[in-house]
Amino acid sequence: MLALLALVFRIFGVQRANDVFIDEVTYADFARQIAHGHMPSTSGAPFFLHPPGTYALNGLVIRVLGLEGDPMDLALQLRWVNAFLGVLTVVVCFFLVRRLVGVHSAALAAVVLASDPFVLRMDGRLMMETPAGLAVLSGWLLVLKLLDLERGRTRLWLEISAGLVFGTAIVMKDMTSIFTVVPLLAAVLWRRTVTLQSAGRILACSLIPYVAYLGVVVATGLLPDFVGEKSVGVLRMIGAVQMTGFNSVPGVDFTGRLMDLASRFGTSYALLGLSIVGGAVAALSPLAKRRLMGLFSLFTGFVGVYSVFFGAAEEQFGYCVVLAALVSLPVAAAMLVKWHRRLRPVVLLGAAVMVVLSLVLGIQARSVVDDGLVRARDWMNAEIPGSSRVGLTSVTGEFALLPHEGWDVLPSLRSLRDGGADYVLTQGRQLSEGYGFASPEFLTWLEENAQPVFTFAGPTSGDTVVWKLDRTRLDAAVAGGLVLPPVTGGYE
Structure with missing residues (x-):
């Protein structure tokens, strides 16, 4: 039922609810190039700002379905891929939260994710964040499953699988290493949430997809181009070079812009703001799996805050922050209720308001004509x-x-x-x-x-x-x- 709800929200208005975005047509062209056996390039130069995982996925879709057209037509057709991947993300979120706090909280979190207007805008466009976010949550679900097991063959296979899924996320968007590798390393240090041996095996496997990508780069003699463009990418991410995002345009009132968009993405902004709070509370849990998800939300939220004030303040950076918040906030709410029983009505009211507002804003987001x-x-x-x-x-x-x-x-x-x-x-x-x-x-x-x-x-x-x-x-x-x-x- 949750998958059906998510599917309805994503397929309705898939080609008309969001105006074409520059990144979409660029990524569609990269996918077309890969479908024809070429490395992604722009203006005749190799493109290494982002790894090619999502372009390869969409290139495969182009080959299998025989899609044709200019980059804008391809982008509009490939939006369907992200729509279906977004549905899978809702399902994975449900299973992940259910493992942390139970089925009722998981259902509420999944409903919010299914209808969140900001997530819908990302899932309704040809953006890297949707497949990368799905891989991030799927990897964490596998990690939570293995934490419940003793050392043995099943746990080893889950460690390998989790690492490969994390690696898939990184080869789709290497910034996701902050949402996967960094929290896992922190979990080794924070109250021994994850053992060093288990984390080591997961991290070793997470390197495999990216090392394979680098092998192709080296074999084609493009390593200097890769290093040069990646260096610029790192400088852009930390804010030393401002080329895109709100911070790159002088005179644009970022706060005013957020206020203007609050009527469309109010619940999304609440989740973005609460990611660090939910993560901090969850990280204090006596249960290892809850602490781990708290660290995930904490580091993901820090990236969002840093990008707004110092880095490349691009809206797509908020996608994984919303995902992390919807994982950590149900844990934080359950912990607060356990600590102070009197807060139960307040927490339930807050959850109900969030669900209703998210549904209303989600319906509004998908019914608008914006093409x-x-x-x-x-x-x-x-x-x-x-x-x-x-x-x-x-x-x-x-x-x-x-x-x-x-x-x-x-x-x-x-x-x-x-x-x-x-x-x-x-x-x-x-x-x-x-x-x-x-x-x-x-x-x-x-x-x-x-x-x-x-x-x-x-x-x-x-x-x-x-x-x-x-x-x-x-x-x-x-x-x-x-x-x-x-x-x-x-x-x-």
């Missing part, structure tokens, strides 16, 4: 003459819509004039907040001097608009010295 970029593309293909020149102004527009005859990235008034553009496509939120190529002032100029011929309003991108340019006004503006250069992207 502005797809609609804009279809409208331009149908309504704009084939000889027209179209200027694109955002990173997502570039990766999702190109190559296309007559369309090009033209994110300044001068480039629009020099490129002979007749139309220009903008996504309001990205440009106004500094996430696109074009400047916010560029959007203001269009509002005053161009004619909107297609408009779609959605919660992700704001107003997605196709503007018909007045060439007389454009030429006069540039001749008068009004260039409005791009804010990023290296374009003139």
Whole structure:
């Protein structure tokens, strides 16, 4: 029943509830490359920022199902893969929490996970976090199972299996090592929650998938490229280099943005904030398996907090934090009730409110129509003459819509004039907040001097608009010295 609930939430609106995200079309293109026997690359250079586990999985799906199309079409089709993996994550979460605190708490946690609006947005897009998060929780479930066993063949096989599953998570997204390897090492030191020998066997097996990946890198002579790009990735993660996320854009009010999104992701933000609290309480439990999950939630929550204040504050970092919170909070709640019986009504009320609000926000998240970029593309293909020149102004527009005859990235008034553009496509939120190529002032100029011929309003991108340019006004503006250069992207 829980799986069915999770499935309904994920398949409803799978291609229309979330506007296309830049990472999706990039990952879809990587999957297509692997499906054709090539290493992932972008702009002609090997891509090593993330390991290829999720791309290989989706590449296999492309090969088996014979999927075709441009990167955006592939991304929309591959969203179904994450939808079904998200269902499995809900099931694994149920079994994991049931092993910790019982079936009733497990059912409540699974309902929240099935309907959580933030998790639904990740599961409803082609993101690495969904398969990686499933592998993380599955590995921990195997670890909890082996903690109940004495030394023997069955425990050894579970250790090997847990290590390989953790390794699968790491080869899907190497940042998950903080959610797997680090808590396991800490568990050896914290009240001998896990024995050194058992942790050693698990960690040794977790290295196997990544070592195999490195072997391919070395065999192809790409180790220097790997080291160079991974070095940049580490600097980005710790915040020494700000290239993506809220912290990379000056002038964006992160707190204000969170307040604006609270009506859509309020319960998700509560889980993100409580991950450390739940983990700290669970880590004090006299039961080893509860302490272990407390450490998992504690370290995962620390990563989320660090990324917000110092690192690359990308929303996808919160996915595993929500998963960890839904594992540790039921444990913390059970411990609080045991310590203070009077808190039982408060805890039950809090759980009921969380479940109801999550269901309401989940229904809201899946019923919204938010596919502005797809609609804009279809409208331009149908309504704009084939000889027209179209200027694109955002990173997502570039990766999702190109190559296309007559369309090009033209994110300044001068480039629009020099490129002979007749139309220009903008996504309001990205440009106004500094996430696109074009400047916010560029959007203001269009509002005053161009004619909107297609408009779609959605919660992700704001107003997605196709503007018909007045060439007389454009030429006069540039001749008068009004260039409005791009804010990023290296374009003139």
